[in-house]
Amino acid sequence: MSLLVLLGTMAIAIVRLNRLFAVVILFDIFSLLSAALFVSLGAVDVAFTEASVGAGITTILLLGALSLTSKRQRQISWKRHLPAILITVAIGILLLFGLSDLPRFGDPEAPAFGPLYSRYVFGSPHEIGIPNMVTSILASYRGYDTLGETTVIFTAAVTVLGLMVRGSGARTWSGGGMDHHLILRINSKLMLPLILLFALYVQFHGDYGPGGGFQAGVIFAGGFILYCLVFGLESVQSFAPAGLVRVLCACGLGLYILTGLCGMLLGGNFLDYNVLAHDPLHGQHLGIALIEIGVGTTVAASMFAMFHAYAGYEPQA
Amino acid sequence: MIWNVVSWALLLSGAAFVIVGGVGLIRLPDFFTRLHAVSIPDTLGAALISAGLIIQAGLSMVALKLLIILAFLLFTGPTATHALAKTALHGKLAPRTRNPEKTP
Numbered sequence: 438m439s440l441l442v443l444l445g446t447m448a449i450a451i452v453r454l455n456r457l458f459a460v461v462i463l464f465d466i467f468s469l470l471s472a473a474l475f476v477s478l479g480a481v482d483v484a485f486t487e488a489s490v491g492a493g494i495t496t497i498l499l500l501g502a503l504s505l506t507s508k509r510q511r512q513i514s515w516k517r518h519l520p521a522i523l524i525t526v527a528i529g530i531l532l533l534f535g536l537s538d539l540p541r542f543g544d545p546e547a548p549a550f551g552p553l554y555s556r557y558v559f560g561s562p563h564e565i566g567i568p569n570m571v572t573s574i575l576a577s578y579r580g581y582d583t584l585g586e587t588t589v590i591f592t593a594a595v596t597v598l599g600l601m602v603r604g605s606g607a608r609t610w611s612g613g614g615m616d617h618h619l620i621l622r623i624n625s626k627l628m629l630p631l632i633l634l635f636a637l638y639v640q641f642h643g644d645y646g647p648g649g650g651f652q653a654g655v656i657f658a659g660g661f662i663l664y665c666l667v668f669g670l671e672s673v674q675s676f677a678p679a680g681l682v683r684v685l686c687a688c689g690l691g692l693y694i695l696t697g698l699c700g701m702l703l704g705g706n707f708l709d710y711n712v713l714a715h716d717p718l719h720g721q722h723l724g725i726a727l728i729e730i731g732v733g734t735t736v737a738a739s740m741f742a743m744f745h746a747y748a749g750y751e752p753q754a
Numbered sequence: 755m756i757w758n759v760v761s762w763a764l765l766l767s768g769a770a771f772v773i774v775g776g777v778g779l780i781r782l783p784d785f786f787t788r789l790h791a792v793s794i795p796d797t798l799g800a801a802l803i804s805a806g807l808i809i810q811a812g813l814s815m816v817a818l819k820l821l822i823i824l825a826f827l828l829f830t831g832p833t834a835t836h837a838l839a840k841t842a843l844h845g846k847l848a849p850r851t852r853n854p855e856k857t858p
Contacts, residue, residue, distance in 0.1 A: 618840060
């Protein structure tokens with residue numbers, strides 16, 4: 438309850454402030470609070486995603502975008518906002534109206550506890566055979582939805598790249614200005630392997646605990662962005678050139694789709710992992726691991742490519 | 755029982771340091787003094803609270819994980835504070851001194 442009050446306060450503060458830097462930081466806190474809220478509701482996977490995506494990478498990307506615009510919001514008279522306000526109020530009223538149709542919290546008759554629920558919860562242990570039910574639903578039962586989500590991220594990266602990358606002349610970015618930060622450099626060098634190791638752990642432990650491709654990809658990209666920020670863009674260029682990152686963006690999604698197509702070629706449906714190995718359980722494990730790697734690759738490469746696009750952007754004079 | 759008392763003493767003193775840091779953040783006059791206030795909950799507060807939680811957890815995986823988190827915080831917190839202060843100095847933000855003529 439107190440978390441909800443804090444969330445409300447944050448939302449009002451975000452609307453009221455016009456210093457964009459403070460707004461970005463408040464968004465960060467907002468995400469962290471919602472992550473805490475998700476933990477208290479028992480949705481650990483969602484909380485993990487919210488913490489890594491919302492509080493982590495989004496803040497970096499927003500700050501990157503902010504470095505290209507002004508620090509303050511332009512003052513606009515409220516009349517310009519009137520259509521937006523009217524639409525928001527109308528949608529808000531509709532949502533409140535729809536609220537009355539939602540089942541009570543914890544209602545056993547709720548649709549979420551219907552036949553689909555028992556199908557997933559009681560079917561998952563012997564059909565998929567991995568302890569983390571969220572992963573089995575996300576990657577196997579609902580493989581189509583996750584494919585859609587991955588495509589959304591891929592599309593976002595492509596759009597940002599299309600908008601931001603002009604020609605080949607990447608700005609020689611002043612990231613090397615951190616040369617005098619000796620302590621920062623040494624500490625980030627110490628932390629980087631641990632961050633990447635943790636990302637790999639999250640990637641491959643997603644079957645057993647909270648985690649998976651999305652979170653791992655974001656953490657992976659976060660590690661590289663940290664390195665970029667401290668040592669400059671050029672140092673990362675040497676082992677992760679922008680072209681390679683862009684290709685990896687597509688490769689992840691390609692791996693996902695290929696895994697699905699393999700299921701079709703071997704006589705099953707699209708994204709049917711049962712036929713991938715002799716044993717349906719093994720097939721499921723293999724399929725889930727493959728598509729999680731695909732998701733992780735796409736997410737990591739997309740996030741890094743977007744950061745790169747912001748950091749290397751040269752506004753046309 | 756004794757361990758419980760020790761752990762609660764650690765937790766409460768950690769919480770006290772966090773509150774002191776929060777008060778300092780609001781009350782202190784300029785950037786550097788505020789940074790000084792914020793670094794207290796970052797290091798001492800986090801360390802005391804984690805130590806208290808480790809005692810609460812007993813000898814288990816949870817305690818080990820808390821220990822790793824504690825090490826992580828002790829590494830990153832001071833680094834972040836240091837980087838902030840250094841960047842502020844680099845960006846020609848002068849610390850507030852008692853007589854403003856003699857700023858370094």
